[in-house]
Amino acid sequence: MSEPGPLELLTSLCKRRGFVFPSSEIYGGINAVYDFGPLGVRLRRRIRELWWRDMVDLRDDVEGVEAAILMNPRVWEASGHLANFSDPLVDCLGECHQRWRADHVEGDRCPNCGGPLSAPRQFNLMFKTFIGPVEDETAVAYLRPETAQGIFVNFKNVLVSSRQRVPFGIAQIGRSFRNEISTGNFIFRLRELEMMELEWFCAPGDDVRWFEYWTERRLAWHHSIGLAPEHLRLRPHGEDEKAHYALASTDVEYLFPWGWGELEGIARRGDYDLRRHQEVSGKDLQYTDPVSGERYIPYVVEPSLGIDRTFLALLLDAYREEEVRGEKRVVLGLDPKVAPFEVAVLPLSKKAELIEVAHRVEADLRHHFATEYDETQAIGRRYRRQDEIGTPLAVTVDFDSLEDHAATVRERDSMEQVRVSLDQLAAVCRDKLGRPA
Numbered sequence: 483m484s485e486p487g488p489l490e491l492l493t494s495l496c497k498r499r500g501f502v503f504p505s506s507e508i509y510g511g512i513n514a515v516y517d518f519g520p521l522g523v524r525l526r527r528r529i530r531e532l533w534w535r536d537m538v539d540l541r542d543d544v545e546g547v548e549a550a551i552l553m554n555p556r557v558w559e560a561s562g563h564l565a566n567f568s569d570p571l572v573d574c575l576g577e578c579h580q581r582w583r584a585d586h587v588e589g590d591r592c593p594n595c596g597g598p599l600s601a602p603r604q605f606n607l608m609f610k611t612f613i614g615p616v617e618d619e620t621a622v623a624y625l626r627p628e629t630a631q632g633i634f635v636n637f638k639n640v641l642v643s644s645r646q647r648v649p650f651g652i653a654q655i656g657r658s659f660r661n662e663i664s665t666g667n668f669i670f671r672l673r674e675l676e677m678m679e680l681e682w683f684c685a686p687g688d689d690v691r692w693f694e695y696w697t698e699r700r701l702a703w704h705h706s707i708g709l710a711p712e713h714l715r716l717r718p719h720g721e722d723e724k725a726h727y728a729l730a731s732t733d734v735e736y737l738f739p740w741g742w743g744e745l746e747g748i749a750r751r752g753d754y755d756l757r758r759h760q761e762v763s764g765k766d767l768q769y770t771d772p773v774s775g776e777r778y779i780p781y782v783v784e785p786s787l788g789i790d791r792t793f794l795a796l797l798l799d800a801y802r803e804e805e806v807r808g809e810k811r812v813v814l815g816l817d818p819k820v821a822p823f824e825v826a827v828l829p830l831s832k833k834a835e836l837i838e839v840a841h842r843v844e845a846d847l848r849h850h851f852a853t854e855y856d857e858t859q860a861i862g863r864r865y866r867r868q869d870e871i872g873t874p875l876a877v878t879v880d881f882d883s884l885e886d887h888a889a890t891v892r893e894r895d896s897m898e899q900v901r902v903s904l905d906q907l908a909a910v911c912r913d914k915l916g917r918p919a
């Protein structure tokens with residue numbers, strides 16, 4: 483048997499430690515859909531919070547919305563998704579009858595059985611459903627394949643109700659659905675995914691400079707959450723691969739174990755979406771410049787990032803195996819900003835006096851940090867668990883603590899231990915986590 487690769491090792495860790503589970507696993511799962519366990523939920527929340535903080539909270543020119551997943555189907559007619567949101571599909575005409583995305587197949591034979599392939603046909607990626615009890619064409623609705631349209635149809639609502647003036651942005655985080663043809667690579671290509679999108683509205687002609695601004699800023703954000711700069715690159719799209727709405731696009735790519743892959747897409751959407759919604763809805767979606775009085779449909783720059791791919795890139799980037807005193811140690815070297823827990827509190831043994839102090843220490847630290855209390859198993863195994871889930875600091879309460887009112891703080895990466903007085907613990911942890919005072 484061949485050695486497991488980085489993706490298999492990570493998939494197994496994610497299951498074992500409670501980051502990611504196959505959806506409805508007791509029934510054999512469902513393809514390209516996953517559930518997130520206790521640690522996965524923590525990591526995802528931190529990703530969302532870091533994005534929202536950078537894109538919305540720390541700025542005065544971006545507002546948030548949460549639009550519904552179900553929308554009037556005319557939205558998808560206007561946006562071009564009904565006609566254009568499709569991938570070319572080829573069928574194996576040989577033994578296995580598998581289906582492939584034509585642009586993922588090299589040559590003209592089935593990658594599985596070597597059989598001949600059909601001519602490509604376009605397959606729409608939107609999930610279709612029905613609203614109400616009657617399943618006929620008038621009741622058809624779609625699960626949104628992107629959150630962006632929920633922003634465009636609310637452009638006027640946000641403009642009127644907020645005090646924003648162009649240029650400004652509207653941000654949204656939410657679930658999207660894509661009936662992908664070829665899946666695989668764990669959570670890289672899902673059928674149910676979560677996106678974080680910003681639509682930035684600016685004057686026509688200003689979009690080129692804003693596109694540069696957002697490209698630079700988004701790349702810097704990926705660095706700031708701890709992804710290694712050498713595993714990230716920008717790749718402008720060629721003429722033939724641009725989406726139907728895009729004037730230009732650049733992907734932020736990450737070096738996944740199977741090669742470079744899209745992490746985030748940044749696009750100049752021009753006035754495509756608002757213009758189409760104005761045409762199809764008949765509503766005026768123009769903006770009036772308060773100074774010049776000029777009326778125009780704003781141009782849009784869109785950075786669009788998947789939480790799931792960010793999650794995967796962070797874990798792959800953080801995963802390492804080392805040898806410590808003849809034993810293998812698995813470490814998730816996550817940046818403290820994204821680690822599911824920042825501080826673990828561990829009593830050395832289950833003696834009642836130690837447990838009491840440890841509980842008190844944790845109850846205090848909980849107000850400052852994401853903490854976990856753990857009294858199970860031998861201390862070595864508990865350190866191993868914390869290393870494997872990426873907890874940067876572990877505080878151990880031992881018998882000396884009862885006398886010296888201090889505890890040992892162990893760092894995940896260096897494994898260095900220092901003795902810290904209990905009343906200094908929060909300050910020392912804050913410092914070691916690199917948090918501002």
Ligand code: ATP
Pocket residue numbers: 660662669670671672673675677744745746747786787788789790791792
């Ligand atoms: P691809 O070329 O990989 O199919 P795309 O160009 O269709 O992706 P976009 O429409 O630009 O992707 O989507 C924006 C972001 O949403 C992507 O950069 C990615 O992070 C995320 N994303 C898109 N599709 C999926 C998916 N099926 N599973 C997980 N994340 C996805």
